[in-house]
Amino acid sequence: MPASAAPSTPQQYLQSLSRWHPIEIAFWLATLTPFLLFPTYLSLASQIAVAALFALSLDLILGYAGIVSLGHAAFFGIGAYTAGLFSKFVWGEPLSGLLVATAMAALVGYASSFIVARFRHLTLIMITLGLGLLLAEAANSAGWLTGGSDGLQGVDIWPLLGLFKFDLYGTTAYAYSLSVLFVVFLMARRLINSPFGLALRGIRENWVRMPAIGADSRSHIRKVYTISAGVAGIAGAVIAQTTSTVSLEALSFERSADVLVMLVLGGAGRLYGGLVGAAIFMIARDQFSGIAPQFWYFWIGILLIAVVMLLPNGILGGLSKILARWRGR
Amino acid sequence: MLPPVLGVLFDGIAYGMLLFLLSVGLSVTLGLMNFVNLAHCAFAMLGGYVTVTLMNVLHWPFFATLPLAFLIAAAASVAFERTLYRRLYRASDLDQVLLTIGIAFVSVAVAAWFFGTTQQPVDMPAYMRGSFNVLGLNIAAYRLFLVGVGVAVTVALIGALEYTRFGAQVRAAVDNQRMASGLGINVDLTFAITFALGSGLAGLGGALAIEIVGLDPNFAFTYLVYVLIIVSVGGLGSIAGSFAAACLIGISDIAGKYYVPELGAFLIYLVMVVVLMWRPAGLFGKR
């Protein structure tokens, strides 16, 4: 955090930390380019926006509160199945479906947060992994509800706002997922710059000190876990609504691992880390879609080893380091 | 057909022994260095492929391949430990998870490259394929052999830990690393040897598992979940804990698949979550 602006009061200093940077504005303008320049890639762009949402939700717990989860797909899947079932059994209006799916994921997140907040380290990793696998198995067994391994049938989403159909070209899909991503991003940005955001960074920086300054870390963790679960649910709901399909893959361990890779690749603990990581990951996967999945994972594996050994703060962390060095000279 | 309860129990224990071999090394190294090694089953898979290669290409007999499965897995693990792992002993959980998941991904791809994605065939010696009757129970010879190996390894490990100098060093290092190095124990070397031993046992487990569960490149992940469940349920660093947890999970899994097949693996995940909620440090864990 450069003190270059030389703020006159501590309050103005803290205010300056949350100011919009021109690069941020450029970033969001760039997200509009697929409409004009790559109209054939709108479906992919929509998937990227969903992956970015999901990575953002993981960033809230991993990047800001230091909770390693190997089962975050649970909430993505809950959001996806809730949105799908809602359209099947209630009605197909997408925005209300999105709200219900978010609430459902947040509710389950809140319930499991009481378990998660009790643990650290390996036990925490195992608990998140275990709960995720448990849910995936449950969805697989409950074929009467979820359609099991055939996927959920009969998802029918009405036009957005009664006007825009989710068509094959993906124009509506991308506009919808990008808008949702942007709104959620704004809220996440506000959260990170809030008193609660500071408390989360405190948990990440020093778990032991928090109680010694009177902080109830567990209650903070319950809260952020609930919020994160809700955001993951939004991501799942959007993918279900824009593709009109829900499959068990939404709950799978691979999805939990992929989102972790995206976030770490981009840089955890930075709002844009998950967004950048998701874009690179999804574009790369699209480009290499011809190769067999296990060889795709070969490169993911090499990448993970390289990131841990060489780029501990992800691509954005590496970039900001280079930038700082360049400025220093 | 066997009487279901006893038969299921026996199969579950045999399966549990397999899981025990696969997981005990991880339990001890986790207890020792607190290093989250998600690539543990990649070493087990390596052992499996060593056996398959020796049998199918060089036509070695099954039993002759087992020592090599152990040794090659142990040697490979030491190579990784010396080059990559040791740099992350003090790193965060996340870094350890990422590095070792990365290695596991790579191992899956490499195995698929050399051996394809299909199940590997092994040709068991005839006397291992049979079964015999004991008091009306139909016992598969190979499963009985597995139980024998499992019990022998447990006895050997507990004996080695309790009654040898090296075992005392390992126990001291698990209990309190700082104090152990203060007492002049070379924790670094102790860990390297334990790590090799643990990965070697996993390699042996991987070789022995082929006949029961098959071998394909996804082994590194499929059984990782089981192994992690056993380690966390049993408690880090506890051999007896791993043994008990492996039996519990083995029996639960076989019983679940036999009596309520529609639940799939649901039962063992449930067992894990319930045990951890009840005892966060595992059944035999201290921390």
Add this chain to the structure above:
Amino acid sequence: MSAPAHIAPSKDAIANRAIALATRGLSMSFGSLVVARDIDLNLPVGARYALIGPNGAGKTTLINMMTGMLAPNSGQIFLGDEAITHLEPQDRVRRGLARTFQINTLFAGLNPLEAVTLAVIERRGIAGTFWQNIAMHREAIEEAHGILVKLRLGDCCYQPTRELPYGRQRLLEIALALATKPKVLLLDEPAAGVPQDESGDIFEVVASLSDDLTLLFIEHDMHVVFRFASHIIVLVGGAVFAQGTPAEIAADTGVREVYLGKRKHG
């Protein structure tokens, strides 16, 4: 080793003052290793107590038990009139019992302003607010800044903690504890690792704290102890070996033999 306390607590004016922190029969052991043996203490409001004793005497363990980071096997702890023996650490802090750490336990990636603001917003109960920018909370920020200025950290409060000189980090330890507005402050070797010429600075800051604040500090340097403490507690083998005014402790032959004589500047 485990001689009973053979100097009665002094009966001067302090004895009549209200008790800020007290322990009754506090005991704890790890296996066969006894780290606390039946510890009875009374810290009157506004007192300046030094806790001394050889390495391994159980000084930090005692602070860990008082603050709830370790659970004693038996005994009770009182903050004022309230029994706090079974409260969570953060609940003790909220009632006015704060501590610092012997080994820096700071927020390495936050700067001092952010760290102390965090402690202030936790105390004010607004740390759960996630819909407002933190800059909206001017009073909390200014309170944090005021504490930093008072502890001579005003000029480096925008620098990441991990880049601060070590002596500054020791002061930040105290600043974080003060931000909780404690009634009782437990300082675990506040000048640990600081060169001798700088450790005076840290204790000057400690001495300048409000008279209402009850202090207990662990310190090895006897010059510092005798200069700043109004009372001294000598802990040996997990038990209170002696307590009294500096003059009483200095005159006590038992303490001399066991502690002062052998390890002068421990």
